[in-house]
Amino acid sequence: MNGELQLPEVIIQHIQSFLNQRQAARTSVLSKSWYSAWSSRPILDFNERDFKWKRNTGVSGSQIAEPFSVFVKRRFMKFVKGTVQRYHELNLKIEVFRLWICVIDSDSASLVNEFITRALKLGVSDFSLEISGCYSKYVLPEQVFEAKSLIKLSVVGCTIRQHIDGGVICSSLESLTLCRVSIWDDMIRDIMLGCPLLENLHLLECKGLLNVNASKLHNLEKFCVIKCRDCNLKCLWVDVPEYGKLSCLMLEQVKIDEFFFHDFSLKFPCLGDLSLHHCDGYNNIEISSRSLKYISLIHKYELKKVKFEHLTMMKATPESPSIPARIAGEDDDGDGSFVRHRGRHFLPLKAAIKLPAKSRLRDRNLSVVPGLGVAGHVMDEDGGVGSRCYYGQIRWSGS
Numbered sequence: 001m002n003g004e005l006q007l008p009e010v011i012i013q014h015i016q017s018f019l020n021q022r023q024a025a026r027t028s029v030l031s032k033s034w035y036s037a038w039s040s041r042p043i044l045d046f047n048e049r050d051f052k053w054k055r056n057t058g059v060s061g062s063q064i065a066e067p068f069s070v071f072v073k074r075r076f077m078k079f080v081k082g083t084v085q086r087y088h089e090l091n092l093k094i095e096v097f098r099l100w101i102c103v104i105d106s107d108s109a110s111l112v113n114e115f116i117t118r119a120l121k122l123g124v125s126d127f128s129l130e131i132s133g134c135y136s137k138y139v140l141p142e143q144v145f146e147a148k149s150l151i152k153l154s155v156v157g158c159t160i161r162q163h164i165d166g167g168v169i170c171s172s173l174e175s176l177t178l179c180r181v182s183i184w185d186d187m188i189r190d191i192m193l194g195c196p197l198l199e200n201l202h203l204l205e206c207k208g209l210l211n212v213n214a215s216k217l218h219n220l221e222k223f224c225v226i227k228c229r230d231c232n233l234k235c236l237w238v239d240v241p242e243y244g245k246l247s248c249l250m251l252e253q254v255k256i257d258e259f260f261f262h263d264f265s266l267k268f269p270c271l272g273d274l275s276l277h278h279c280d281g282y283n284n285i286e287i288s289s290r291s292l293k294y295i296s297l298i299h300k301y302e303l304k305k306v307k308f309e310h311l312t313m314m315k316a317t318p319e320s321p322s323i324p325a326r327i328a329g330e331d332d333d334g335d336g337s338f339v340r341h342r343g344r345h346f347l348p349l350k351a352a353i354k355l356p357a358k359s360r361l362r363d364r365n366l367s368v369v370p371g372l373g374v375a376g377h378v379m380d381e382d383g384g385v386g387s388r389c390y391y392g393q394i395r396w397s398g399s
Contacts, residue, residue, distance in 0.1 A: 012037035021045045042095040044083065044119070048102060048132075051076040073102070077111055084118050094122040102132040113141045120147045125172075130156040140181075145170055145191065155181055162187055168194030175200040180228075182207045192216050199245075212254075221245050227253035243268055250275040258282040265289045265310070 012034055016024040028038040051072065080099070087094060097119040103109050116129070120143055127150060131138045138158045144150075145168045153170070154177040162184050173195040183206050192198070192214060199221045203212065205228040212225055220243055247270050256279055264287050271289065275296040285297070288309035295308075 006033065009033065009037045009040075013041050013043075016041055017043050020050075021047065022050060040090075040092050042093055044087075044094055044096065045098040046076075046080050046083075047098075047100040048073065048076050049100060051079070073104075073108075076101075077108065080115055081111060084115050087122060088118050092122065094119050094124050096126040096128075097124045098128040100130045100132070103138045109138050112138070116141055117143045120144065120149070123149045125149050126152040128152075128154040129158070130154075131158045142166070145194070148172055151175070153177070155179070157181065159183075160187055164190065170195045171197070173198060177202040177204070178206055179204040180206070184208045185211050188212060218243075219245060222248040224248075224250040225252070225254050226250075244270065246271055248273040250277075251279050252277040254279055255281040258284055261286050265291070 012027075016027055016038060019027070024038060024041070028035040080101075086092075097116075099112070099115060101108075101112060103112060112131075116127075120127070124147070127144070127147075129140075140155060140158050140160050142161065142164045144153070144155075145164055146166055148169060148171055150170050150173050152175040153173060154175075156177075156179040159182040160178070163186065168190045170191075171194070174197050176191070176195065176198060177200075179202070185208075188203075188209065193216060196216070197219055198217050199219050201214065201217065201220060201222070202224040203209065204224070204226045207228050209227075214220060214223060223243075223246060246268055249268070249271060250273075252275070258281070260282070261284070268289070268291070270291055272291055272293040274287075274292060274294070276285075277296065277298040279299075283303055284305040285303060286305065286307045286309075287295075290310045297306075
């Protein structure tokens with residue numbers, strides 16, 4: 001009609017979902033159908049940093065009795081409130097709700113709570129909140145952990161209560177990211193008990209944590225814990241039991257023990273990505289795994305022993321210019337597995353490396369490049385073990 005290509009509203013909204021908030025808003029002038037789709041879109045993304053108030057909107061400078069930045073902030077809050085209220089009155093579904101905002105006082109904190117609770121009532125499944133400023137002063141409303149519709153939750157910069165009266169009942173939650181939040185062990189335990197379907201868990205620089213035990217999360221596939229660098233916490237213990245589905249594990253500045261490496265392949269049969277950065281509690285690393293494709297080790301101190309078994313295909317990438325380029329194994333397609341390390345803690349080269357006659361790498365050239373320490377084994381065709389300890393980079397290349 002009138003030369004306009006009539007698209008179903010769901011298709012238009014799908015197209016708009018690939019655009020940022022400002023770009024999506026611009027599509028609303030294309031036609032009435034595009035405006036209608038934008039005004040009822042299920043994805044709401046509010047970012048105070050991107051909010052611009054034009055000075056040529058009929059409001060003169062003399063009419064603004066406060067700093068322009070404060071004036072713009074109040075306009076932003078009014079815009080968010082009006083949008084969420086309209087969705088609430090029309091009972092429009094919200095699938096994704098993202099909010100980046102600077103909370104400066106109790107009034108703005110109350111408004112943020114109102115935005116969140118109203119949005120959650122409209123069935124939000126993907127919720128992302130980032131609070132700027134002094135994050136310890138804003139307390140996340142309890143309704144967030146009572147939302148059964150939530151599948152993905154990301155919270156940055158706030159405080160989470162130590163106890164929720166109704167308990168944590170996010171029975172559908174599959175992904176949780178907590179970054180720079182104040183939270184305590186009891187609440188983390190309640191979250192793990194109340195979110196049995198969690199597959200991805202990221203605890204990044206959280207204050208208040210002393211011990212993290214994820215033994216109840218049997219569906220966990222990705223697990224990342226990074227200790228807060230700025231707090232006075234001497235040690236953050238992380239207990240990582242057996243995980244049959246875990247594919248990615250990253251621990252930084254936390255404490256584990258040497259039992260973590262025992263029966264590694266049995267405890268983590270699907271683990272393909274392992275990163276241990278500045279962790280404490282062990283002096284030896286012995287890893288036997290056929291599933292690992294990427295390993296990143298960064299330590300401040302010297303380890304007594306490092307040994308890898310059954311890593312039949314490896315490639316290393318440097319973290320600083322002083323580290324050599326790569327370790328490559330047979331069948332390297334450029335997207336293979338990785339072993340990365342920064343520091344000097346591996347055993348020195350004790351003997352020349354010898355490969356068995358039937359080694360899978362027998363048709364490759366082998367060279368040792370000083371600078372990267374690795375201690376490992378190469379499997380031959382009969383399942384036997386080839387090379388032993390060495391210091392330097394091990395590189396296999398075409399003959």
